Amino acid sequence: MFASGLRKIATLRGPNSRAAQIKQLLLDTNEEFRRVWNGHEVGVRYHETKWFVHRELGDLDLTCQVMVDPEQGHSILVYTAIPGTESYEKLQLLNVIAAPV
Numbered sequence: 545m546f547a548s549g550l551r552k553i554a555t556l557r558g559p560n561s562r563a564a565q566i567k568q569l570l571l572d573t574n575e576e577f578r579r580v581w582n583g584h585e586v587g588v589r590y591h592e593t594k595w596f597v598h599r600e601l602g603d604l605d606l607t608c609q610v611m612v613d614p615e616q617g618h619s620i621l622v623y624t625a626i627p628g629t630e631s632y633e634k635l636q637l638l639n640v641i642a643a644p645v
Contacts, residue, residue, distance in 0.1 A: 547577065547580045547581050547583075549619075550563060550566065550570075551567075551581070551584075554566075554567045592607060592608060593605065593606070593607060594606050594607075594608045594623060598634070600641075601634045601637065601638060602634070604631045604634055604635070605625070605629070605630075605631045606623040606624060606631060607623070607624050607625065607626065608621055608622070608623055609621070609622045609623075609624070610622075
């Protein structure tokens with residue numbers, strides 16, 4: 545998924561971009577990245593549901609939304625839980641115990 549995103553950004557920004565430099569560095573130094581890169585996948589998407597294990601709260605089943613700024617090539621992932629679910633209650637609890645003092 546990340547190699548696919550890097551391929552897209554490197555193509556959009558061109559051969560002298562930072563993305564192209566990172567791509568080349570990874571191709572030169574990382575066999576796994578080379579293998580994935582040579583698969584030529586483009587447009588691989590994030591899964592809509594993500595599963596996390598929090599060290600204190602346990603399993604969290606969250607919905608992932610992706611917001612994209614196409615001009616900058618940036619994305620932000622927003623995780624939410626369905627109200628009324630156990631994961632929703634755990635996120636509410638996390639909001640309280642992780643709040644700054």
